[in-house]
Structures are given as C-alpha cells and as structure tokens.
Amino acid sequence: MPFIEQNLDIILAGSAILIVIVVYIVIKKRNKVQKDQIYDYSDIEVVEDIYAKEEEEEEEEEEDKQQEAPKEDTKEQPNEEIEEEEETKIEDDISSQAPQESINAPQTQEQQSEQTKKPSNFNPDSKIPTTEVPPHGKIVKDNFKEFSGLKILVAEDNLINQKVIAGTLNESGIELVFANDGLEALSSLNNAKDFDIILMDAHMPNMDGFETTKKIKENPEFVDIPIIALSGDVAADDIKKMYDAGMDAHLEKPLKMDALYDILYAFTKKEQNKESIEEKKEDKKKEANLLLDKELGIEISGGDESFYKEILSEFMKDYKDAQTRLRSMLEKGDLKSADALLLDISGITANIGAEQTHSLAQTLREAIKARQKEKIIKTYQEFVRSFTSLTKAIKDYLV
Template sequence: MVSSTLLFASDTSSGQGNTLLYLLLLLLLLLFVFFFFAKRMQSERAKAKKEAKTSGERGTNPEVLEAYRIESKKIKIENQPFRLSGLLHILTNKIGKALKAHNHHLHYDVDSEVGRYIVGDNDYIEQILEALLKNTIVLGTDSEIVLSIFRSRQNFLVFDVSNEKGVISKVDCREYLTTESISTEKSEELNSFVKAKKIAEAMGGSLTLSSNKRSGTHYTLKIPYIPDKDNRSHQQQLKKFLEGKRALFIGKTKYETKRVQYIFETYGIKISDMKLEDFEKKKPDLSRYDMVIIRSSDLTAKHIAFFKRIYENPKSEFKIIISHELFEPENKIALGKSIAHAELFNPAIIGDVEEILYQMFILKSKAVKGISNMEVFDPETFVLKGSRSVREGDLKKFSGAHIAVAEDSKVDQRVIRNILNKAEGASLFFVENGLDMIKLLEEKEIDIIFTDINMPLLDGLTMTKRIRSNPKWENIPIISISSMAFKHEIRSMVLAGMNATISKPITAQEVYRALERFLKVTPAMQARSLKKEQKRNVYTDYDRNILDVQKGLDEVGEELQYMEILLETRETLKGSAKQVSKLIYDDEYLAMKAYARSLRDLYKNIHANEMVKILDELTHYVYINKKVYLMEYTALYQKNWMDLQKEIDRFVAFVIDEES
C-alpha cells in the first residue's frame, strides 16, 4: 500500500513536471515567433525606408515611370519599319568586347523571307536581344553564338539566340521561367530575362528558354509578324538579274565561308569553292565567274597584285568582294580596300549582301567600296573620352543653350536627358529621326546637336550631310552618339561632316567634354538664360504639398520635358484610385503593400508630396492590419488624386501659353 501510494505520488510529480516543461517550451516558441515577425517587420520597414530614400535621391526621372510600365506591362509599343542590318550592327558593337573576352564566334542567320526591313519597336527589340546575347555569351568560352531570325508558320517573327556549348541547370531554367518580378536580390542575368519577358509579352509575343547538353542553350523571342507595306526589298529584282551568275568563294576551309554562301544562293547565284592553298598554287580561270569573295584576313601582297590587274581594268565586269572579320586589324582592312568593288563586314546578313549586289549590278556603282582613304584621320582625337568626373557646377556655364538630340532609343534618350538636365537653364529638344531634326532646325535656333547613327526615316550620316549642305547650319557642332566603334565606321562619320563621336554607353564625362570643346557661349545663349531666370518666380504660386513644380523643374531643367513626365505619369496612373479601393475592400494586404510602393515611387518622382505622405501612412496601416483606418484612405486618395490633376492641368496650360 505504501509503495503504491509512493508510486502514485511519483507519477503525479512527474506529470506536473512534464506540464511545466511543455508550458515552458510553448512560451519559448511563442517568444521565437514574436521576435521573428518583429524582426521581419523591422527589416521590411527598413527596406521600405531605404527604397523611399533611394527613390528620393533619384529625383524627377523618366526611368522610374518606364520601370513601372515594364513591371505592369503598360509600355507603349511603337511599330514602324526599320533596317534590320542597322539593328544587328548596333548589337555587334555593344557585345563585341564580351565576345572577344570569351573567345566566341558570332553569326547572324537571317531567313530570306524576313527581308531588309522589319516592322516592330526597334528600341525594345534591341533591348531584349542585347540582354539575351549577353546572357548567352557568359555561358562558357570558345563557342558559336548564333542569332537566327525567321518567320514561323504561325506568322510570328522569331529571334533565336543560342550557344551550342553553354548549358544552364534545370533548377536555374525553372527559376528563369517562373520568376515574375525584378528584384535587387536576384542576379543581373535573371533580372534582364524577366524584364525582356515582360517587354515581349507587352508586344503581344513571348520569350522562352531551353537548355540541355545536346543542343546547348536557346533563348527564343517571338513577336507578331507585321509585313512591311512599302516592300523596300530588292530581292525579286536582283534574282531576275543575277539568276545563273557564278561566284567563287576562296577560303582556308569551306566552313569559313558557308554562312555567307547561302545568302548569295538566295539570289540564284551558283557557288563554287576553292581552298586558299589551291588558289596560291594555281590561279583559277576567272573568266568562268562573275565575282569572287575572299576574306581580307587571307590576303597577301601576291593576292593584291593578282586582283589589282583585274580591278584596274576598265573593260572588266568582274567584281571583287572583300569580307572583313569582326575583329580584323586595321592594316588588313586597308589592304583589302585597294582592290574591293564592295566590302562586307562580318557577321554579314542578307540585307548587307542585297545592298552591295544592288549597288554593283543594278545601279552599276563603285560607291560600295566603303570609306575611301583619308589624308588626315586620327580616330583618337575624333572619339571623345572623359578625363575627370563632372562637378555639379561644370554644366551651369551652358545655361541658355539650345541642345538638340536625335535618338530613337528610349533608353539612350533617358540617359542623355539625365546628364544634360544638370545644365541648368539649357533647353533640350529631342527627336527620333533625322527628318525631324531637319524640321527642328527650321523652327529653332540650335547651338549643338547630338545624334545617333541608325535611325528610322533618315539616318544620322545622311542627316549630317544635309545639314552641312545648308549654309545656315554648316557651323553647328554635330556629335555622334553611337555604338559604332570600328575605325571604318568612325571614318564614315568624319566624311559625313560630324565633329566628334561619343561611344555608347554614354557617360557624363564624355558629354561634358563635347560641350566644353564645341559649344561656345554666345550673346543669344546669355539672353535666353536671363529670360529663364526671370520666369522662375512664376512657379512659387503652386501648392507645393500637392505638386512641387519648382523642385521638379530644378531637376528636369525643361518645362516641356517636365510637362511630358507629368502627363505620362497621370496617364499611367489612371484607374489607380479604383485599384486602391478594391485591394483594401478585398483584404489583399500583400498586393496592396506592393502596389502602394509602386505608386509611391511614381508620385515621389514628380514631387506629388501629399500623395507620397498618404501612401506612407497607408503602407503603415497595412503593416499593422488596421482595416478601419485603411477604409478612410480610399476617399482620401481619390480626393488628392483630383487635386493633383488640377495642378497638372494648371501647369500644362501655363506651358502651352508660354510656347504659343
């Protein structure tokens, strides 16, 4: 009896001890959960604060608006015809250094059905392809990077970027295909793919990725095919004229010329091959052929002497086409020029071949030789390079200047705009092609021009030649902003009449160097600067809580540009009041938090201070889950949205009145 009682007491004591232990463990678990979520909330607040600070430091910037549009797939797609070869040469220049560093070979395979001109948004297509090519290049070394362009049976224009040796793991592929938003925590390659995918979807297309050891890595962009109504191709005319003509390809191996051969075959030209060693042993009977294609890298002094006799014979109809490699030494290019009726710069595409064949055989022109030798040419002084960082006051001396920029790329427009905005009091004029620049010169007094080379309607080189032919404009400094970096390309800029060139990506140092060297302060500039200073007092009449117009103008520097940003922001935010209300009523707190952050960035960007404050408070109540307070903000947001629109309308009316 005693023992059973003791046993019972022992069991009771043991049970109480276990209960206390369980309670203690539960308490520790609750404390852990509490501290975990408290730390997480603190981290998220710190992150939000940091993002807010970063957003504030950026100032009024069109890039904020563009980033929001891409993320929300609200970008404006501008479909227009553009020359495919121009786009591909820009890409070649942009990725040239990376290709060389990884020892890759680059090829463009363009199907004959695609043609010289394609219709689409040149800027966004370039952004996507540049990102895909860069992502492909970093996958190993010593491989072929191929961009194939063709029209699918489903009537899509397909761009397939591949690296036959590079492989991405299945886990990474899955992450690429499932990730929906850009984040600072993700890799640059992943973010660029996500961004490209969003742009592709906004264009009504798609972007996919596949990777395995058998076929390597393929990025495939598909966008709706839009026919070129003007049909700028000379393909049919050339085919009729060239059908049955013979071309001799001379090279070390057949493989080295195969990628160009198929293009010539498109026009009905019959192809023959000859190894370089056979050509050197016994010179062929060229009377059997109409043209020869040989690489400048294979040329020797003996070859030059042999072909020069043919080239200098005025009765000869035989054509010599010299093909230059991507990283060809300048002396080799110069060697080939002396005997070339036409030159191709690899990676050549069907549009390049079509152009030289049309010039030689239809127009009977010898003007396809490329750039002729110049007596004096120093690319080192023509290419501007910044030597020091630009201080805040450096650009103020150009106040009152009228600076014009011809650039069809929205990205490069934003970059140079952000740089030139620091020139307080200067007026910036942006156009997207050479024809619009000519019209601008007829309407405005321009002090300096920055221009891209490859643009729709009228390219930068042709535009420069037209400007130089007009005595009124012959002394305006013209600075090229281009990805064209090879010496033969730079020579073409000099011959057109440009003063200097800045290589992309554009930097503040190089822009400042151009202004300092070529933009002379004139009495007209000083008068404009004084007039602008007198107008500054007008902007103090606006309610700075609703819209701080003065601050926005101080950062942007131009009334028209600030007005453009305000109108585009307003258009982008249409319907935001309804969306805020819906998310709050549906208890979608996570979605509301993300949406509020995006809105805050946009309002901060234009200095709509009251809206920024409202969104900060709204975000705070989302964190602490106070729906009662959140309900009040639906009406408050709507009221301030209406007040903001009135201030924007008032500023727009003022600017339009000033311009008229």
C-alpha cells in the first residue's frame, strides 16, 4: 500500500493517458466504419457521371476561353487601330451603298448647293451673287469677247500690270478705265457709276486698295459692284485682310487668263443675264448719244461729216480750258462772265449734238441768275463731269 500511495500521482497520470489512447482508438475505428459504409452504399455509376460531367464542363470552359481569346486580343489593341478598323468598315458600307443612292435617289437642293460651293479664291461672306463657271479648256484672248459691253474699273499703280490687262482685253469689247491709286478710283466711280466690276490692287500710293474698298462698300450706290483684289500676297492672313476690307474675291499676280475669265464669268452673271447685257449696250449707246449724237450733229451740219468734224475740232481748240475758266469765274464771284461763257457753250453744244452738256449749261445759267448757291455747286459738278466725257468722246471720234 505504501508503494501505491507513494506513486499514486504517477498511476493516475498513466491511467489518464491510457484512457485518452483508448478513446482515440475507438473514435478512429468509428470513423473508419462510417467511411466504409459510405463507399458501400454510394452509387459508383452516379459518381462516375459526376466526374464525367465535371470533365465536360472543364472542356467547355477551355473551348470558351479559346473562343474568347481573340476578343481579349482585340481589347488589347490600341484605340487607334480599333477606330481605323471601324472607319474602314463604315467606309466599305457607304461605298457599297453609294452607287444605288447616286443612281436611284434624286439630289436635294442642299446637296446641289454643296456641290456648287464658291471657289477657294472667292470671299465666302460676299453678298454679291455669282454664277457657277462651267468646265472649259485653256482660255485665250478671243474668249473674252463673251464679255463685250462690260465696263471695268482697274485700280492699279503699276504701268506694266496695266498694260498686261489692257493687252489681254483690248479686242474683247470690254471698256477699261484705269486709276493709278485709290483716290483716282473713287473719282472715277463718282464720275461714272455704271461699272460692272472693279479690279483692285491691294497696295497703291496715296490710298491703298483696302481703304478704297471700305469707302466704296460704305456707299450704297456702289455696294453691289464686285471688287476683286489684285495682289501677289497669297498667305491666308493676307487674303483674310482683303476679305475683311470687303473684297469679294482675289486674283493672284501675275494675272492668268483662266483665272480672270472665271472671275468675269462668275461675277458678271453672263449666263443668266445675256439679255440684260444687250440692254446695257443699248443704254450705253443712248447715253453716248446724249453726250455726242454724231448723226444729229452731221444733220445740223448739212449732212457733211467733214464739216461737222471741223466744227468739233474748233470747239476742242476754243473751249479745251472752259472748265478751268468757269471755275475761276465762280470762285471770284464773276457771275456775269460765267453766264456769258455758259451761253456760248450752250449754243455750240446744241449745234454739235451734245444734248446732255447743253442741258446742264442751261440749268447752271438759271442757278446763277437765281443766286442759288447750293444748286450752283451741285450743277457745276455735274456739268464738269459731262463736259469731260464730251471732250473724250469728241477725241475718240476725231481719231
């Protein structure tokens, strides 16, 4: 007993360990029995079906991955390549449909207007109506005869450029009036308001083309006259400056026949206004007769043209400085002398067939007698313009 008492602790510990070992063995055996029972009662075919189904699902997943692989590559492509592919596809779609649309679908007015947009050398903001220029071959001098009857003001200070334009159009039937700077151009417009188009050099002395164009466009009488820039400046900023000034188009120097033809065709509306051009010719003829009706003058001279020309020559000799003398008389207040001079001019112009100048001389005399200052000034200016045109017409006739 003393032995047991002395080793009780050891015995209890050993018993506890033994109990744990036994419990462990019992639990392990139970688990093995349960496991064996599962395998004994499980349906082997069902398990094989499950495994087969899992294998099929794995194979399907693999196939899906392979099918999705190109899509993943596409996603990894740069955005630019994707956009190019899409644009190519869109273009292919459009091109495949285009022939049917162009054959079957009638064009709308908007589509037609888009096809007939203004040429690149035309001011897109210009209010001047234009005519579409039809296709043509190389332009030669004879082609400009189509514009016979037009009157063009050429503001150009370079004598060589003036000669080039004159040489190009001298046989066309187009009337050319040259101005050496902007001030002369404005004066020419005030003297004769029947210009069809203006060719405007951008760089001139005294008043350049930009300032001149602005002044012309500010005047309601001239706002509908097309102004075409003449310049060697072709930079975008330079052309914008021309358009901002009010120029309706630009022609590049050195001047090319084709470009000039296209401008005249587009802005004088030749195709649409053949009848109006003929009417304008008749109007100019009537106006010329008012200045100098040669048939009437010859009739008054007894039907003798040689005698009529002698009278015209004497008139040019005796009254070539009449404007200067008349102005001096009016400035000095010598109205009596002014009236006497106008009386002579009135009588002679009636005899040579210069009805317009005769009529203005009479009107100016009446204003002088009535001491109507404003009417004197206005009528004097009209008389000077008429007298200047008359002397030019006489010179042209006598040559």
